[in-house]
Amino acid sequence: MGRSQVQRVLLSTIFAAVATQARAQARADSGAAGGGQQVDSTWLKVEHKKKAVTVRFELIAGLTGLNGALNFNGFRDGGLTLTVPQGSTVIMHFHNNDGMLPHSAEVIADQTPVPDGPVAPVFARAFTVRLAEGLPPQGDDTLKFVPDRIGSYLIICAVPGHGKQGMWIRMAVADKAAKPAIAVTPPPHS
Amino acid sequence: MRYWDRWGLVVAFLMNVALPAHTQQPTGGAAVTTAALEKAASSGDWLMYGHNYWNTRYSPLTQITAANVKNLVPKFVLQTGVERLGSFETTPVVVNGTMYVTTSVTPNNIVIAYDLRNGGKVLWRYEHKTQPVSTACCGPNNRGVAVANGLVYLGTLDGELVALDQQTGKEKWVAQVGDPAAGYTETMAPLAIGDRVIIGTAGGEYGIRGFVKAFNAATGAPLWTFYTIPSPQEGGWWGAWAKTTPEGNDLHRDIAKEKGDSAKYADAWQRGGGGVWMTPAYDPESSTLFVSIGNPSPDLDGSIRPGDNRWTDGIVAIDVNSGKIKWGYQTIPHDVWDLDAVSPPAIVTLGGKKAVVHAGKSGWVYVLDAATGKLIRKSDAFVPQENMFALPTPEGTRMLPGANGGAEWNPIAINPQLGYAYVAALHQPMNYKTHYAPWEKGRLWLGSAFVAIPGPEGAQWGYVDAIDLNTGKLAWQKKTEQPMMGGVTATAGGIVFTGEGNGFFDAYDAKTGDVLWRFQCGAGVNAAPAVFQLDNDEYVAVAAGGNFQLSFPLGDAVFVFGLPK
Numbered sequence: 001m002g003r004s005q006v007q008r009v010l011l012s013t014i015f016a017a018v019a020t021q022a023r024a025q026a027r028a029d030s031g032a033a034g035g036g037q038q039v040d041s042t043w044l045k046v047e048h049k050k051k052a053v054t055v056r057f058e059l060i061a062g063l064t065g066l067n068g069a070l071n072f073n074g075f076r077d078g079g080l081t082l083t084v085p086q087g088s089t090v091i092m093h094f095h096n097n098d099g100m101l102p103h104s105a106e107v108i109a110d111q112t113p114v115p116d117g118p119v120a121p122v123f124a125r126a127f128t129v130r131l132a133e134g135l136p137p138q139g140d141d142t143l144k145f146v147p148d149r150i151g152s153y154l155i156i157c158a159v160p161g162h163g164k165q166g167m168w169i170r171m172a173v174a175d176k177a178a179k180p181a182i183a184v185t186p187p188p189h190s
Numbered sequence: 191m192r193y194w195d196r197w198g199l200v201v202a203f204l205m206n207v208a209l210p211a212h213t214q215q216p217t218g219g220a221a222v223t224t225a226a227l228e229k230a231a232s233s234g235d236w237l238m239y240g241h242n243y244w245n246t247r248y249s250p251l252t253q254i255t256a257a258n259v260k261n262l263v264p265k266f267v268l269q270t271g272v273e274r275l276g277s278f279e280t281t282p283v284v285v286n287g288t289m290y291v292t293t294s295v296t297p298n299n300i301v302i303a304y305d306l307r308n309g310g311k312v313l314w315r316y317e318h319k320t321q322p323v324s325t326a327c328c329g330p331n332n333r334g335v336a337v338a339n340g341l342v343y344l345g346t347l348d349g350e351l352v353a354l355d356q357q358t359g360k361e362k363w364v365a366q367v368g369d370p371a372a373g374y375t376e377t378m379a380p381l382a383i384g385d386r387v388i389i390g391t392a393g394g395e396y397g398i399r400g401f402v403k404a405f406n407a408a409t410g411a412p413l414w415t416f417y418t419i420p421s422p423q424e425g426g427w428w429g430a431w432a433k434t435t436p437e438g439n440d441l442h443r444d445i446a447k448e449k450g451d452s453a454k455y456a457d458a459w460q461r462g463g464g465g466v467w468m469t470p471a472y473d474p475e476s477s478t479l480f481v482s483i484g485n486p487s488p489d490l491d492g493s494i495r496p497g498d499n500r501w502t503d504g505i506v507a508i509d510v511n512s513g514k515i516k517w518g519y520q521t522i523p524h525d526v527w528d529l530d531a532v533s534p535p536a537i538v539t540l541g542g543k544k545a546v547v548h549a550g551k552s553g554w555v556y557v558l559d560a561a562t563g564k565l566i567r568k569s570d571a572f573v574p575q576e577n578m579f580a581l582p583t584p585e586g587t588r589m590l591p592g593a594n595g596g597a598e599w600n601p602i603a604i605n606p607q608l609g610y611a612y613v614a615a616l617h618q619p620m621n622y623k624t625h626y627a628p629w630e631k632g633r634l635w636l637g638s639a640f641v642a643i644p645g646p647e648g649a650q651w652g653y654v655d656a657i658d659l660n661t662g663k664l665a666w667q668k669k670t671e672q673p674m675m676g677g678v679t680a681t682a683g684g685i686v687f688t689g690e691g692n693g694f695f696d697a698y699d700a701k702t703g704d705v706l707w708r709f710q711c712g713a714g715v716n717a718a719p720a721v722f723q724l725d726n727d728e729y730v731a732v733a734a735g736g737n738f739q740l741s742f743p744l745g746d747a748v749f750v751f752g753l754p755k
Contacts, residue, residue: 062641065490065625068327068395068634099620099642100593101328102741116322132275136741137642160275160297161324165634 037064037074039182044082046180053088055180059105059143061157061167062098069098070167072105072155081170081185085178086150092143094128094135102134103157105143107171110152114168118158123147127158134159147173221340221356222285224384228474234723236284236731238469239334239379240601241720244537245471247603247679249721253728255683258753259697259707265729266310266750272296274744276330277716278735279599279676281379282748283337284722288313290337291748292379294735295320295330295347303342303359306724306750314359321348325373325632327395329738333468333599333717338382339407345376345389351405353387365410367391371632373398379469381479383510386413390466394484394502394530395636397629400464402481404513414513418464418483418501427459428452429498432523435579437568442581443524448496458495461629463487464502467599468534473544473560478516479508480537480546480560485530489593490582491624491637498523503530505548505558517563521550526582527622528593528640534601536611540566540659547659549602549613551595555657569662572597572655573615582622586641592618593640594673601718603680605700609660612686612700615653616673619643654678654688654696656703666703675737677718679730687730689715691742695732695749713745727752 045056062069067076084090096103106127108119118131128141134157135141147153153171156163170185222237231242234251241247254262268291276294283290287307293300299318305311323330326347336343341362342354349368354361367389368374373396381388386404394400400418405411419427431445465484472479483506486492486499500518503525507516521531529551536547537560544560555569576590600614621641629635642648652674656665672691679687685706686698691714697707714736721730729752736744 062639065623065636065639066627068627068636069639070634097641099618099640101739116324133738133741133744138644138648139741160330161326164324 037066039080039184043073044180044182053085055084055088055090057082057090057092059092059094059155061094061096061103061105067166069100070157070162070165072167072169075169076166078154078168078170079184081172081183082155083172083174083178083181083183084147085176085180086147086173087176088147088180090143090145090147094141094143096135096137096139099137102136102139102159103162103167104128104131104134104159105155106131106158107145108154108156110154114154114156114163116164117160122153131158132160149173150175222337224338227338227382235286236282236720236722238283238336238381239281240469240471240534240536243472243474245469245534245601246536246538246606247601247718248605249679249681251681251721251723251728252683254681254685254730254753256685256699256706259685261753262697262707262709262751263754264709264749265752266306268304268310268748268750270300270302270746270748272300272746274735274746275738277738278733278746279331279333279717280733281334281718282720282731283335284720284731285337287724289731290335290342291733292332292334292344293746295332297322299332299344299346301335301342301344301354301359316354316359318344318346318352320346321370323347323370323375325370325393325396326375327634331377333377334379336380336382336387341407343380343382343387345378345380347375347377349374349376351376351380351387351389351410353410363410365405365412367403368393372396373632378467381469381472382407383472386510388470388479390481392465392467394463394465394487395489395634396632397461397463397487397635398465399460399462400466400483402466402470402479402508402513404510416508416513416515418466418506419459419462420500421459427462427497427500429500429520429523432498435522436519436565439579441522441524441579451493452496455494455496461487462495462499462502467532468601471535471537471546472510473537477510478560479510480535481506481508482531482533482535482548484532485525485528488627488635488637489528490526490622491626492524492526494637499525505531505535505546505556507563519556519558519563519565521552521556527579527589529591529596532599533597536602536604538604538606538659547602547604547611549597549611551591551597553591553596555611555613555662557659557662567662569657570664572613572657572664572667573617573653582624582638584624586621586623588619588621588643590619592616592620593622594618598675600675601677603678603686605680607682608700609658610656610665610700611659612678612680613655613657614674614676614678614688615655616675617652618650618673619648652690654686654698654703668698668703668705672742673740675740675742676716679719679721681721687719687721687732689717689719689732689734691716691737691740693734693743695734709751711747711749713747714742716742
């Protein structure tokens with residue numbers, strides 16, 4: 001590969017990366033175009049005690065008016081990904097900020113289409129109470145679970161119709177050395 | 191109410207009352223005739239959603255009184271056995287001892303016919319194969335059936351109108367009313383009038399173009415469609431660019447900007463909202479339907495739908511034969527608070543003239559001249575109002591009432607002897623936030639967020655209000671523990687029945703508002719009751735199955751109360 005060819009590949013890679021990032025940001029802004037929800041670093045806290053890792057995540061239903069408030073943390077349709085290391089303890093604090101509708105949350109296997117209601121959670125206790133009925137406005141619950149399998153998962157609102165209407169984000173379980181993170185991500189089908 | 195008006199009502203009452211429709215004109219378990227429906231106001235049966243065409247929810251029965259209501263006991267507890275994930279909002283229709291009940295739609299629409307003379311035995315059960323619907327914004331529900339001419343009519347969540355054989359529950363015909371994938375769903379009880387069946391559509395949270403439709407009652411063939419959002423050819427939905435409500439409240443509109451933007455959003459009417467959630471009132475004498483029309487779409491973001499957005503938030507009079515509009519009264523032109531007209535209108539006689547009464551989510555009761563649509567009066571506020579018509583912002587604006595009202599879909603009841611309207615109302619402080627969003631087919635489209643306010647500032651409760659229609663003043667007001675969602679029914683026995691989200695079913699003194707009796711049903715009582723006569727006894731029936739949207743305890747039972755033998 002000659003120098004110019006290397007430059008072309010490098011440039012195309014950079015352009016592709018920039019385009020991907022731009023698409024992701026556009027998607028995050030769209031649906032709500034103008035909403036422009038940004039990732040808030042305070043949503044995520046990580047504690048290390050000896051070899052144990054605890055990941056605390058604020059999961060906020062209906063944070064913004066995006067998608068008629070059918071969103072988590074201002075994102076919909078997989079537009080946000082929470083990455084956690086395998087074997088960590090995940091403590092997800094759920095809060096319903098929507099003033100009109102009940103909401104819930106559960107972690108499920110990656111699937112298309114998103115189910116229209118509750119399904120079996122993929123990790124033990126990775127769900128809020130009243131999964132189908134949802135928790136009322138200002139309702140709270142805590143999901144505490146250990147993601148023991150590497151892979152790609154969904155966090156959905158299991159109130160019938162809500163997940164299907166776009167109220168879901170992603171959760172990735174990476175290897176044990178991975179650093180917990182939250183990031184805007186492109187939706188799976190764009 | 192003037193002296194002679196009051197006596198006129200009493201005389202009319204005595205001339206018409208008291209016997210069930212089936213004793214005046216036999217309906218048996220079979221056909222309910224047009225004549226019976228037109229006389230429903232004087233019937234001891236409960237023949238349609240609002241009891242009678244005037245939607246007054248006023249039973250002429252007098253056996254249960256303020257003196258003996260404390261003795262009421264459950265006579266039947268009819269558990270429907272359906273899944274409990276929806277709101278149980280049906281008002282039973284009762285024809286000569288047969289009770290027709292619809293369930294919450296979880297996942298299928300169901301109608302059950304109970305034989306009350308035979309211990310509540312199920313005569314038949316119809317289960318509609320309802321397509322999965324993800325466009326029921328506030329939870330799946332159904333509010334009841336219409337019964338006429340040997341058929342039972344049901345609107346389904348997946349946008350169909352179904353006619354069932356009244357004797358067997360078998361389907362006779364099915365008509366498509368709207369596309370559920372685009373947000374058109376049916377939750378209201380249809381209205382049977384002569385050879386036609388009337389039905390509207392829900393879906394104002396999905397960018398629909400609302401309508402009322404008439405179908406041939408015998409065949410299901412479509413007869414006419416009245417679009418609640420007029421097209422440009424029909425005069426457009428721009429309206430008069432009103433800077434205030436018709437009563438003069440400043441709406442804080444930037445009319446110049448709206449006009450400047452009107453070309454850019456010229457097609458907004460095509461998804462302008464205007465759902466019709468509830469059963470219209472009907473005046474047979476003038477062949478006029480009175481319809482309450484829901485919010486514009488998107489709910490809070492008015493910047494992308496310039497104009498008055500006619501006829502959203504309106505009460506509209508429609509000719510039942512042609513589907514043409516006679517008049518319209520927009521309670522809030524260019525609404526950006528979702529304070530729409532949802533509660534079904536009722537017709538009353540005031541000062542010798544017919545008037546249309548509507549309890550708004552705005553927190554006022556509107557009394558309109560039925561012939562002209564002119565405002566006769568607006569009542570005192572029946573819920574707290576604060577910072578009214580302050581514009582929503584991206585940061586959030588606190589305003590009362592919250593977006594559920596005021597009066598939500600809850601039907602009102604009228605006591606013509608007292609001249610009172612009874613309203614079940616909500617107090618839900620909220621912050622109104624705008625959030626731009628483009629329309630997407632079948633997606634919730636609010637252009638906004640309604641954010642509940644935590645802590646004491648956001649405390650929620652409800653009211654049962656009595657409004658004197660002759661003065662607009664509050665005759666009495668009773669606070670309830672939770673926001674009221676369900677509706678009210680009144681009787682000539684001087685009782686007002688309504689239920690609460692905490693499971694209590696209550697009887698109020700119609701004149702004073704004193705609570706005379708209550709019963710804990712074990713699940714939210716969030717439906718409007720029916721009162722009826724079976725042989726020589728008076729009963730009151732109510733669905734106790736909670737409310738999905740407000741997270742009131744869910745259940746599946748219809749309670750039927752009567753006096754002990």
